Amino acid sequence: MPSYTLRQLEYLLAVAEYGSVTGAAGALHVSQSSLSSGISELERAMDLQLLVRHHAKGVSLTEAGERLLVQARTLIEDAQVLEQVAHDLGSAPVGSISIGIFSVIAPYFVPELIARLATTHPDIDARIEEVGLDELNDGVLSGNYEVGFGYDFGHSSQVTLEHLIAVPAHVVVPANHRLAKAKSISLSQLSGEQLVLLDLPYSRDYFVRALRAAGVEIDVAYRSTSAELVRAMVARGMGVALLNLRPAHTQSLEGKSFAILEISDDIPPARLVALTGNPEKLTRRATAVLETARSVQITGMPKIK
Structure with missing residues (x-):
């Protein structure tokens, strides 16, 4: 069994953080004598000098103290996790x-x-x-x-x-678009269309990659980081768009209509x-x-x- 305690390791961490016994004792709400005694007991248990005491200038860690500090911090963090797990096992999540x-x-x-x-x-x-x-x-x-x-x-x-949840891509077109009545289209049918692009990292690349794979020449007319704004611009006839998540309705916040079309191409969701x-x-x-x-x-x- 270890001949040291977690409390002694906490004393060491506090002294390293505050640079003095006085500061560490105040932070931990213990007396200076108790903290000094705990550090001394830890040094005896480890058979190492962990601190150098500087008269009127606080303390500093020895090389051994610095190396031990890393492991001590990990051990205390693991102990805190163990305590949390034990608490969680005995009670409802709160x-x-x-x-x-x-x-x-x-x-x-x-x-x-x-x-x-x-x-x-x-x-x-x-x-x-x-x-x-x-x-x-x-x-x-x-x-x-x-x-x-x-x-x-x-x-x-x-x-x-x-x-x-799998989130397949779909095409958004204005309600009066030539393809609006179709239930499903190939992306190649968007050739020559202007694109309203959801301009977010990763999402942007996902849509552009799908269009290029279908041989569609990309003409980005407008960009937005808001899916709601993308749909609003499409509803106004400013282009077509590719999106993933779909709303429960087919009207923009302005009250203008758009159509949502499935994609027949094999595009990973x-x-x-x-x-x-x-x-x-x-x-x-x-x-x-x-x-x-x-x-x-x-x-x-x-x-x-």
Whole structure:
């Protein structure tokens, strides 16, 4: 069994952070004598000198102390995770959880997710932040978001992805367009059309790649980072568009109509995914959010089995 305690390691971390016994003791709300005694006991247990005491100038870590500090920090973090797991196993999920979600997906996914959580896990306070895909990836990796939801584009291999919903692409045309009555078209039928492009990283590349694969010469007339604005411009006859998520109606916010057409070409769908960090360190809150997300359905979109 270890001859040191986690409390002694906490003392070492605090001294390293504050550079003095006085500052560390104040931060931990213990007496200076208790902290000094704890550090001395740790040094005896390790048979190492960890600190250099400078008269009237605080303390500094020895080389051995610096190396031990790295492992001590990891050990304390693991102990905190263990404590959280034990707490979660013994109680219903409770508390605040930070959730990142790709801004384009949010209006289609968040309302039902929050409504279901409120019913099944009322003690979870879900805090939603709408972000871009790169911010989402970084936020999950850094731990700023316990759970994220986005498309399966451009994510780090260090992020764990769970596929939830397939989101096939479709074409949006003005209501009076020559193709508006068709149920399904080939992308090659868009040759010569002006394009209103959803100009977001990864989404933009996905649409352009699909059009080029169909041999369509791309003429981008307008760009927008808002899917709602893209549909509004199409409804005004300013071009055609490719999008993934589809609204429950075919009118823009201005009240002008557009038509949604299926694509007969073999285009891989985008996939709505859940993103997490280390799956072994998921809190009970995060697990509850993931379980709830699996039951969320976007109208007209097939679940991934």
